Amino acid sequence: MSTEPKLRLEHVTKQFDIRGTDEVFTAVEDINIDVAPGEFLVLVGPSGCGKSTLLDLLGGLSSPTSGRILLDGKQITGPGLDRGIVFQQYALLPWRTARHNIEFGLEAKGVKKSERRELAEHYLELVGLQGFADRYPHELSGGMKQRVAIARSLAFDPEVLLMDEPFAALDAQTRESLQDELLRIWKATGKTILFITHGIDEAIYLGQRVAVLTSRPGRVKTIVDIDIDRSGDDVRSGEEFRVFRHRIWTLLHGEVERARAGELDPAQEVAHV
Numbered sequence: 072m073s074t075e076p077k078l079r080l081e082h083v084t085k086q087f088d089i090r091g092t093d094e095v096f097t098a099v100e101d102i103n104i105d106v107a108p109g110e111f112l113v114l115v116g117p118s119g120c121g122k123s124t125l126l127d128l129l130g131g132l133s134s135p136t137s138g139r140i141l142l143d144g145k146q147i148t149g150p151g152l153d154r155g156i157v158f159q160q161y162a163l164l165p166w167r168t169a170r171h172n173i174e175f176g177l178e179a180k181g182v183k184k185s186e187r188r189e190l191a192e193h194y195l196e197l198v199g200l201q202g203f204a205d206r207y208p209h210e211l212s213g214g215m216k217q218r219v220a221i222a223r224s225l226a227f228d229p230e231v232l233l234m235d236e237p238f239a240a241l242d243a244q245t246r247e248s249l250q251d252e253l254l255r256i257w258k259a260t261g262k263t264i265l266f267i268t269h270g271i272d273e274a275i276y277l278g279q280r281v282a283v284l285t286s287r288p289g290r291v292k293t294i295v296d297i298d299i300d301r302s303g304d305d306v307r308s309g310e311e312f313r314v315f316r317h318r319i320w321t322l323l324h325g326e327v328e329r330a331r332a333g334e335l336d337p338a339q340e341v342a343h344v
């Protein structure tokens with residue numbers, strides 16, 4: 072078995088030019104993370120700390136200002152079917168049914184029609200949506216739409232699943248049931264998952280490891296190993312969970328305060344540029 076990481080972020084920094092000035096804004100700075108094959112890694116950080124910026128970099132939708140990102144040892148230089156992305160907003164095509172949304176990536180991959188249909192059926196079942204194949208997105212609830220988005224990402228069999236706050240827009244109950252579904256799917260498929268959230272409970276519930284990011288610019292503050300038994304009832308109320316929640320809350324709390332101070336004080340903003 073290879074010990075090579077599935078994903079490696081090496082000194083990744085991303086800066087944006089501030090329009091109308093010759094200054095730059097550093098969104099994320101010197102990010103170093105290795106994600107092992109089959110690992111479920113969560114990145115948690117305050118709003119505006121550069122989480123989506125990082126996801127865009129991983130997706131190859133933009134490139135780092137410095138540093139590099141490797142997938143199976145090869146540098147990511149653009150988007151690719153080796154990475155499936157699930158966004159916060161249901162990025163489904165409204166004019167396509169659930170089935171045809173799932174088949175979308177497969178068409179791009181040149182999979183033939185009968186096989187596409189079979190795969191779509193399989194992944195609809197995996198996300199618990201058998202029977203909903205012919206519904207259009209507007210005929211599905213928010214939770215169902217995210218299930219379709221997950222099925223679509225899995226259907227073309229990517230190496231890595233990248234998820235940017237995919238459950239943030241859902242009500243608490245739907246969110247918790249989708250978290251369980253995602254853990255089940257992760258175990259069933261063995262995919263490597265990099266999941267981004269600003270929710271502490273979500274991070275602890277899902278992650279084998281949780282990387283806590285600082286606010287502006289986003290850096291990795293600490294990576295916490297989450298070693299809890301998730302098999303019991305109401306895991307989130309247990310003592311182990313509570314200890315992790317407090318630990319990560321403490322790590323994040325200062326960051327949220329710092330982010331808020333930065334928003335109020337333009338001078339501080341400049342200090343981070």
Ligand SMILES: Nc1ncnc2c1ncn2[C@@H]1O[C@H](COP(=O)(O)OP(=O)(O)O)[C@@H](O)[C@H]1O
Pocket residue numbers: 087088096098116117118119120121122123124125
């Ligand atoms: N294309 C861009 N140009 C300039 N600034 C950007 C751009 N994209 C993001 N930013 C800035 O980078 C910071 C991080 O944004 P983002 O990655 O969306 O944060 P998060 O997802 O953690 O809430 C924000 O201050 C945002 O305004």
Ligand SMILES: [Mg+2]
Pocket residue numbers: 122123124236
């Ligand atoms: Mg974001």
